[in-house]
Amino acid sequence: MLAVKDVSITIRESKKEIVRNISFDVPDGTVIGLIGESGSGKSMTSKCIMGLLNKRIIGQQGSIQWNGLELLDKRNAKAAKNILGNEICMILQNPMTAFSPVLKIATQLEMGFTLKGRLARQYFYTQLDVLLKKLSLNDTKKILNSYPHELSGGMLQRIMIAITLLKRPELIIADEITTAVDAATEYQILYELENIKKNGVSMIVVTHDFGVAARLCDNVAVMKDGRILEYGRTRMVLSNPQNEYTKTLVSSCILFEGARAC
Numbered sequence: 001m002l003a004v005k006d007v008s009i010t011i012r013e014s015k016k017e018i019v020r021n022i023s024f025d026v027p028d029g030t031v032i033g034l035i036g037e038s039g040s041g042k043s044m045t046s047k048c049i050m051g052l053l054n055k056r057i058i059g060q061q062g063s064i065q066w067n068g069l070e071l072l073d074k075r076n077a078k079a080a081k082n083i084l085g086n087e088i089c090m091i092l093q094n095p096m097t098a099f100s101p102v103l104k105i106a107t108q109l110e111m112g113f114t115l116k117g118r119l120a121r122q123y124f125y126t127q128l129d130v131l132l133k134k135l136s137l138n139d140t141k142k143i144l145n146s147y148p149h150e151l152s153g154g155m156l157q158r159i160m161i162a163i164t165l166l167k168r169p170e171l172i173i174a175d176e177i178t179t180a181v182d183a184a185t186e187y188q189i190l191y192e193l194e195n196i197k198k199n200g201v202s203m204i205v206v207t208h209d210f211g212v213a214a215r216l217c218d219n220v221a222v223m224k225d226g227r228i229l230e231y232g233r234t235r236m237v238l239s240n241p242q243n244e245y246t247k248t249l250v251s252s253c254i255l256f257e258g259a260r261a262c
Helices: 042-050 074-083 105-111 118-134 140-144 153-166 183-198 210-216 234-239 244-251
Strands: 002-011 017-026 031-035 058-066 088-091 171-175 202-207 219-224 227-233 254-256 259-261
Touching: 002 042, 017 042, 017 202, 017 219, 017 227, 031 042, 031 210, 042 058, 042 088, 042 171, 042 202, 088 153, 105 118, 105 140, 118 140, 118 153, 153 183, 183 202, 183 210, 202 210, 210 234, 219 234, 219 244, 227 234, 227 244
Parallel strands: 031 202, 031 219, 088 171, 171 202
Antiparallel strands: 002 017, 002 058, 219 227, 254 259
16 A cells, blocks of 8 residues: 655755645555646656655655555665566656657667566567557557657557556556547547556556546545645545535536546
């Protein structure tokens, strides 16, 4: 289980607080949504969990525990390094900047995995082929021999999902992964995330889309200006919001399967 408690994120030089004293838990097998407008602190929270923030520039206070291990404690740095990217994986928001522009896709994928011997490589590419085809990327050979700029943003996003699934993580952080894709690709991505959920993998879904939250999330946290303003069961929060900001967001959305969705 992931436990985030009293976490604050500050820009050291200006002392500006980006995230202010937030807390939430992600129990095993559950999906938590972080909902809010741009600049609300959703992605910064995710990057803090993954250890992706530059500690010389960004200050981090509070506690982030994974199955009892404190990830923000410097004394646990080695253990945290083994957990982050393996047991906890993140699908980044902008796939166009997640890949090196000078290396082919296959080369970059192999760099992220330890492939010892011909049989390991063969098994890796067999599993990758299955996952890519599930995500409607059928010409695996052509895709793997392409440079990132030769593929669309939607294709790169689905490759990132396939890479994440190959890691077999216990927790996936999905950061706005349907933002830059068309409707057909969004449907495929959400369908695959639903299958991941059915398999008992925990997720944090970062989104501004109430439809995504209503479809995937068990609980949601509504964020604004770095704070969590409302937290609860997804259907209750979206159908009967208590906070005025949440009411404003919901009132600007259309009815979606008994809740509300943008």
